[in-house]
Amino acid sequence: MNRINLLLLGGVLLPIQIAFAQMPGGFGGFGGSGNGDRRNASNPTGMPAGAPEQPQPKGNGKIGGLLMDSTTNKPVEFATVALISQKTGKAIDGTTADDKGRFTLTKIAPGDYNLQATFLGFQEKLIRNIKVEKNADIQVGIIKLSPDVRTLSEVEVTGQRSIVEEKVDRLVYNAEKDVTSKGGDAADVMRRVPMLSVDLDGNVSLRGSSNVRVLINNKPSTIVAASVADALKQIPADMIKSVEVITSPSAKYDAEGSAGIINIITKKNTLQGATLNVDGGVGNRGTSLGLNGNYRTGKMGFSLSGHGRAMYNIKGQFTNEQMRGSLKTMQEADTRNSGLHGFYNLGWDYDINSKNVITAGVRYGTRNQLSTQDLFTRTSGGTLPADVTSFRHVDIKDLSGTVDVNVDYTRTLNKPQQELSVLTQFSRNNRTNNFISDLFNETRANVIGGTRNDNQSFNQESTVQVDYQSPIRKNQMLELGGKAIFRQVNSDFRYLTLQNGSYTELQPANALDYDQNVVGSYLSYTYQSKSKYTLKVGGRYEYTMIDARFQAEQSASPINIPNYGNFVPSINLSKNLAGGKTIKLAYNRRLQRPGIQFLNPNVNAANPQNITVGNPYLSPELSDNLEASLSAYIKSVYLNLTVFGRQTNNSIQSIRTADDRGVITTTYDNIGTEKATGVNLFGNATLFSKWQIGGGFDAFYVYLSNNNSGTIMDPTLRQSNSGVVFSGRMFTNLQIKNGWGIQGFGGMRGNQINLQGTTGSFYMYSLGVRKDFLNKKGSLGVAAENFLTNSMKVRTAVSTPTFSQNSLNQMFNRGVRMTFSYKIGKMSFEQQPRRKRKSVSNDDVKSDGGGNDGGGQQAAPAAPAGGGNRPRQ
Numbered sequence: 058m059n060r061i062n063l064l065l066l067g068g069v070l071l072p073i074q075i076a077f078a079q080m081p082g083g084f085g086g087f088g089g090s091g092n093g094d095r096r097n098a099s100n101p102t103g104m105p106a107g108a109p110e111q112p113q114p115k116g117n118g119k120i121g122g123l124l125m126d127s128t129t130n131k132p133v134e135f136a137t138v139a140l141i142s143q144k145t146g147k148a149i150d151g152t153t154a155d156d157k158g159r160f161t162l163t164k165i166a167p168g169d170y171n172l173q174a175t176f177l178g179f180q181e182k183l184i185r186n187i188k189v190e191k192n193a194d195i196q197v198g199i200i201k202l203s204p205d206v207r208t209l210s211e212v213e214v215t216g217q218r219s220i221v222e223e224k225v226d227r228l229v230y231n232a233e234k235d236v237t238s239k240g241g242d243a244a245d246v247m248r249r250v251p252m253l254s255v256d257l258d259g260n261v262s263l264r265g266s267s268n269v270r271v272l273i274n275n276k277p278s279t280i281v282a283a284s285v286a287d288a289l290k291q292i293p294a295d296m297i298k299s300v301e302v303i304t305s306p307s308a309k310y311d312a313e314g315s316a317g318i319i320n321i322i323t324k325k326n327t328l329q330g331a332t333l334n335v336d337g338g339v340g341n342r343g344t345s346l347g348l349n350g351n352y353r354t355g356k357m358g359f360s361l362s363g364h365g366r367a368m369y370n371i372k373g374q375f376t377n378e379q380m381r382g383s384l385k386t387m388q389e390a391d392t393r394n395s396g397l398h399g400f401y402n403l404g405w406d407y408d409i410n411s412k413n414v415i416t417a418g419v420r421y422g423t424r425n426q427l428s429t430q431d432l433f434t435r436t437s438g439g440t441l442p443a444d445v446t447s448f449r450h451v452d453i454k455d456l457s458g459t460v461d462v463n464v465d466y467t468r469t470l471n472k473p474q475q476e477l478s479v480l481t482q483f484s485r486n487n488r489t490n491n492f493i494s495d496l497f498n499e500t501r502a503n504v505i506g507g508t509r510n511d512n513q514s515f516n517q518e519s520t521v522q523v524d525y526q527s528p529i530r531k532n533q534m535l536e537l538g539g540k541a542i543f544r545q546v547n548s549d550f551r552y553l554t555l556q557n558g559s560y561t562e563l564q565p566a567n568a569l570d571y572d573q574n575v576v577g578s579y580l581s582y583t584y585q586s587k588s589k590y591t592l593k594v595g596g597r598y599e600y601t602m603i604d605a606r607f608q609a610e611q612s613a614s615p616i617n618i619p620n621y622g623n624f625v626p627s628i629n630l631s632k633n634l635a636g637g638k639t640i641k642l643a644y645n646r647r648l649q650r651p652g653i654q655f656l657n658p659n660v661n662a663a664n665p666q667n668i669t670v671g672n673p674y675l676s677p678e679l680s681d682n683l684e685a686s687l688s689a690y691i692k693s694v695y696l697n698l699t700v701f702g703r704q705t706n707n708s709i710q711s712i713r714t715a716d717d718r719g720v721i722t723t724t725y726d727n728i729g730t731e732k733a734t735g736v737n738l739f740g741n742a743t744l745f746s747k748w749q750i751g752g753g754f755d756a757f758y759v760y761l762s763n764n765n766s767g768t769i770m771d772p773t774l775r776q777s778n779s780g781v782v783f784s785g786r787m788f789t790n791l792q793i794k795n796g797w798g799i800q801g802f803g804g805m806r807g808n809q810i811n812l813q814g815t816t817g818s819f820y821m822y823s824l825g826v827r828k829d830f831l832n833k834k835g836s837l838g839v840a841a842e843n844f845l846t847n848s849m850k851v852r853t854a855v856s857t858p859t860f861s862q863n864s865l866n867q868m869f870n871r872g873v874r875m876t877f878s879y880k881i882g883k884m885s886f887e888q889q890p891r892r893k894r895k896s897v898s899n900d901d902v903k904s905d906g907g908g909n910d911g912g913g914q915q916a917a918p919a920a921p922a923g924g925g926n927r928p929r930q
Contacts, residue, residue, distance in 0.1 A: 116166035118189040122197040124158040124174055126204075132158025133202050136176035143169040143186075152531075155473055165189050174200055228252065228304075228697075232297040233324065234790070242366065242398070243289035243297060243321060248821060250300050251739040251753040253319070254784050254806050261285050263302065263317050264701060264735060264757060270313050272320045273420075292400055292422075293364040295336040295347055295878070298324045304701075305629055305643035305684060308579040308595025309524070309536055312625040312648035323402075324349065332882035336364075340874025343368045356408040363401045371395065374867040379666065381860040384439030384719045386666055388432065396426040412469040420461040428453040434666060436719060448497045449507075451663050457488040472528065480522040488514045492663045495555070507555035508563075512659045514548040534583040536595075539576070546571040550659035568608040569658055569673055573650070575601050581627075589633040597625045599648065605673060607658075616673055623648050623679070638689040645682050651675040651709060655725045669723045676727055680705040694742040701757075705731040710761065710812050712774060715860035728812060729764035733757050735782075752787035761812045776813065776857065783807035796829035796836075814862075817852035827876075834880045841873040 120140070124133040138160045140150040154160040172184040179202040187195060230250040248255045254262045263269045271285050273292070301320040303310075310318060334349040347364035377388040399422065406416040430451040437444040467478040489512075496506040524538035551566035581595030601623075605616040627645040634640060657671035686699035708731040715721045735757020743749050762777040786804035793799065805820035825840035843849065848869045855862040 115164045116189070116191065118165035118167065118191070118193040118195070119161060119163050120165060120170075120172065120187065120189070120195045120197065121159070121161040122172075123199045124154050124160065124176075125199050125201050126179075127201040128204055133176055133179065134158060136160075136174055136179070136202065138162065139173040139175070140165065141171040141173055143171060148173070165193075167191050167193075172197065172200075174202060176202060179204060227320075228302045230300045230302075232294065232299055242294055243292040246294050246297050246300060247289065247319075248804055249786060249788060249802055250302060251786070252302055252304070252737050252755065254755070261289070261319070263304070263319065264703070264733070264737065264755065270311070270318045272318065274323055275320055292321065292323070293336075293345055293347055293366055295338075295345070295876075296323050296349070296362070296364055296400065298322045304699075305645050305682070306627070306647075307593055307629065308581045308597040308625070308627050309538065311540070311577070312597055312599050312623060312646075313650065332880060334878065334880050336876070336878045338874050338876035340872055342370050342870070342872045343874065358404075358406050360402065360404040363399070365397070365399045368394070368396045368398070372869045375864060377667075377862070377864040379715070379719055379721060379860065379862045381715045381717075381719045382439065384441075384717075385437050386719045387435045387437075388664075388666060390430050390432045392428065392430045394426070394428045396424065398425075399423045413466070415464070415466050417464045418462070420459075422457075422459040424455070424457050426453075426455040428455070430663075432664065439719075446499070448499075448501050449494050449665075450497065451492060451494045453492045453663060455488075455490050457486060459486040460484070470527075474534070475527045476525070478524045480520075480524070482520045483518070484520075485515060485517040488516075490514070492661075494663060494665075504555070508662065508665075509553040509555070509560050510550065510659070510662065511553075512548065512550045512657075514653065514657065515546070516653050517545045519543045532585040532587075534581075536581040536583075537579060539578045541577075542575045544573040544575070546573070546653050546656070548653065548657045548659055552660070552662075565609055567658075569656070570604075570606055570608060571653070571656060571673065572604040573601065575599055591629075591631045593627075593629040595627050597627075599623050599625070601650065601677075618674065618676070621677070623677075636689070638687065641684075641686045643682075643684050647680045647682060649678045649680065649705075649709065651677070651725070655709060666719065667721050667723070672725045675709060675725060676707060678705055678707040678709050678727065693744065694740055696740045697738070699737040701733075701735060701737070703731075703733045708761075710763070712763075713813055713855060713857065713860075713862075714774070715857075719860075721860065721862060728761070730760075730762045732760040747792045749790040750788070752785065754783075754785045756781060756783050758782075759810045761810065763812060774857075778810055778812055778814070780808070780810040780815070782810060796833070798827050798829075800825045800827075811855075813857050814853065814855035817850075817854075819849055819851050821849075836876075836878050838876040839873070840876065843871050844873065847871060 122138075124136050124138075125131065126133055132154075134154065134157070136154045136158070138152050138154065139148040140162055141148050150162055150165065152160055152162055167190050168188075170187045170189060172187055174182040174184075182200055182202050184197055184200065187197070189195065228251060230246075232246045232249075244255055244261075247253050247261055252263055260267060261269060261271065267285075269285075271289075299322045301322065302317065303320065304317040306318050331352045332350065334347075336345075336347040336349070338345045343366060345364070345366040347362070349362040350360065352359045371394040373392040373394070375388075375390050375392070377386075379386040379388075401421045402418065403420075404416070404418040406414065408414050428451075430449075430453075432449045432451060433446070434449070435444055435446045461482065461484045463480070463482040465478065465480045467476065469476050491509070491511050493509045494507050495504045497503065498505050520540070520542050522538065522540040524536070526534065526536045528534050547568060547570055549566070549568040552563040553560040554563050577597060577599035579595060579597040581593065583591070583593045585591045599622065600620070602620045603618045605618055607616070625646045625648060627643075629641070629643045629645075631639060631641045651672075653671075655671055655675055656673045658673055659671065661669040680703055682701070682703050684699055684701035686697060688695070688697040690696075706729075707727045708729065709725055710728045710731070711723055712726045712728070713721055713723050735755065737753065737755050739751070739753030741749070741751035758779070758781050760777070760779040763774055784804075784806040786802070788802045789800065791799045801822075801824045803820070803822040805818065807818045809816040821843060822845075823840055823842040824844075825838060827836055827838035829836045848867050848871075851866045851868075853862075853864045853866070
């Protein structure tokens with residue numbers, strides 16, 4: 058491994074950041090957070106429409122105050138404040154509040170004025186008759202902004218946040234307002250988020266691509282890097298506050314995730330006092346229990362939470378038909394699944410003083426998944442003299458544990474919005490993924506043979522990150538930083554066969570050692586004009602060093618994967634129009650490195666007719682993304698329309714081949730080109746202040762072409778596929794008197810286009826009722842899903858020049874559950890708003906989004922043409 062390059066690049070980044078940290082700045086009230094996360098959508102410059110172009114008379118008066126949300130008593134960050142002349146009725150000056158909701162207008166000439174405060178999602182607030190005299194210093198105190206009924210509805214006297222909101226740079230789904238997902242897991246929440254699609258296994262895609270990076274509270278986790286679906290099963294829905302979808306990340310984010318970034322925000326408390334929340338649920342297919350405790354006193358706060366979920370009574374069936382010439386294979390199976398999932402967190406933060414804060418946390422996630430299958434196989438035709446049948450009982454054990462530890466320090470410098478942070482994180486995922494397959498005789502009474510596969514693996518990351526931001530004048534921001542990730546991946550595997558009642562090795566055991574170190578730096582510049590344009594441009598350079606080898610003596614030579622560097626630019630342009638409309642245009646290039654689920658060379662032969670194996674020789678893929686969006690309010694209806702285009706070169710896709718025995722092997726390769734063009738439309742409306750309805754529709758055209766540029770040089774694989782993919786979702790939320798509420802959800806996903814075929818459509822729906830009691834300290838709810846049908850069926854088809862495959866996967870997922878929650882203790886709001894916490898965010902490893910790790914995980918043979926090996930669209 059070329060560690061010299063790593064040290065050199067790290068030595069270059071640190072002096073750059075020290076130099077910029079010493080830069081002078083002048084700053085005033087810049088209307089942004091410095092990281093592009095929370096810009097003022099109404100007026101990023103602080104100067105409202107209609108401001109005169111000629112310079113206005115100046116004086117020495119001052120006006121200051123504090124903007125607060127009337128429903129939460131929290132500061133409204135970066136809202137617009139305009140100074141309006143009573144004589145002309147025009148705005149003559151303006152500014153934006155800082156991240157604590159404070160604002161100050163200076164150099165005001167004597168006169169009579171009105172003060173206007175506006176922000177996206179809030180009603181306009183006008184403070185009248187402010188008389189400014191010479192040398193006046195006027196403090197208007199706290200100005201409370203009320204939620205806008207177009208995005209917020211009111212139930213009695215308590216404001217209710219909309220389920221779906223659009224912020225300046227992201228879409229936010231407020232999961233805590235969705236009672237139908239209570240008692241479920243994060244995958245149930247994701248299915249309700251606009252622009253996202255989640256299949257029955259938990260595989261997540263954004264605008265048809267599973268090239269997404271999933272973060273938890275802005276932090277990565279090795280369990281997510283190993284398998285997004287597994288991570289989603291560990292996080293209870295009751296623990297999720299919101300889900301953020303970022304489709305055009307700035308240069309500050311890692312280059313990973315060609316389709317975008319999904320950030321899951323969990324519930325946490327930054328108030329004074331002590332509380333304990335108890336949440337639980339019981340149903341016909343699962344039971345959950347969670348405890349969440351918070352304690353804060355003075356400058357220090359602690360949080361401790363634990364959530365566990367048991368799954369049971371999960372049954373399924375599948376049929377599979379494979380044809381290679383005249384050779385035909387038929388399979389049928391009954392499947393049963395059960396599991397225990399847990400997620401535990403200990404957090405600590407300490408405000409050293411007004412300018413320095415340190416935070417630390419330890420998270421642990423565990424997953425114990427057990428699957429059994431009774432698999433019947435019949436092969437006929439070809440050169441076989443007679444039909445060949447077999448019956449196998451397969452036990453699959455998939456266990457994992459993940460620990461994440463972070464320590465972060467943030468210092469606020471002398472100028473407003475000038476900040477330096479040092480972030481560190483250690484993360485490790487240990488996994489056991491084994492199967493035992495017993496072969497029975499024709500009467501199914503005695504075991505006559507069998508196979509066994511043991512696969513132990515781990516994925517470990519150590520990260521150090523430094524970020525610096527500094528405003529330039531009133532309308533510009535400069536950000537830069539550096540980052541180093543040290544990643545070690547190992548997969549230990551062996552294969553055994555059952556002979557005379559004992560297992561013997563079929564071949565010598567082997568292991569893959571895969572070290573990947575990434576160093577990167579970025580520079581980002583933001584400009585906000587008086588005419589309501591916001592431009593954010595930036596670039597990020599990342600250099601990747603790989604050292605990979607097999608441990609076995611016969612293959613001890615290194616795997617030849619060259620080091621590589623990538624420059625990733627990003628451009629974001631937005632314009633605020635009259636009437637609450639916003640138009641955006643964005644371009645970015647993204648990078649996708651293969652993760653362990655694609656690299657793992659372990660051969661998964663739980664179903665001997667459908668084998669999966671990873672490819673350690675994969676190289677990264679690059680995507681160019683372009684999107685344009687328009688959002689607007691039409692009376693009480695909020696609408697967002699986005700069109701997008703994406704082209705991916707060196708795209709990683711699943712590839713299937715068949716041998717003369719009809720055995721299909723699935724692996725991964727850099728096939729060539731993937732193109733997608735589509736549209737997203739979603740809306741949200743509040744009727745009568747109590748009834749909220751919304752939904753979304755996605756459609757895109759996808760084109761996949763294999764030019765055989767990868768490592769698999771098989772001319773028969775040179776093929777292409779294309780088609781249109783549809784998906785959609787709807788929800789409704791009705792608040793009734795006396796604490797009663799009703800919610801409904803429905804969603805569907807159309808046929809998915811794969812390189813060698815299609816994966817069938819499916820739909821899901823749910824209905825929930827909840828009753829709050831004891832002044833909202835407690836609640837009881839009932840939710841049911843897919844209650845009108847006995848099972849759900851998904852068909853998958855594969856067609857190539859040499860073989861074809863058709864399968865039907867049937868899942869019995871009709872469910873009902875009762876949920877409860879109760880809050881103990883009381884919190885009071887702090888007098889001073891707390892600072893936004895910062896943490897490490899690794900966005901640089903490609904995950905298939907699924908529960909199967911390519912060759913690493915023992916994928917259920919219930920879906921040989923799909924399952925965990927579903928290609929991305």
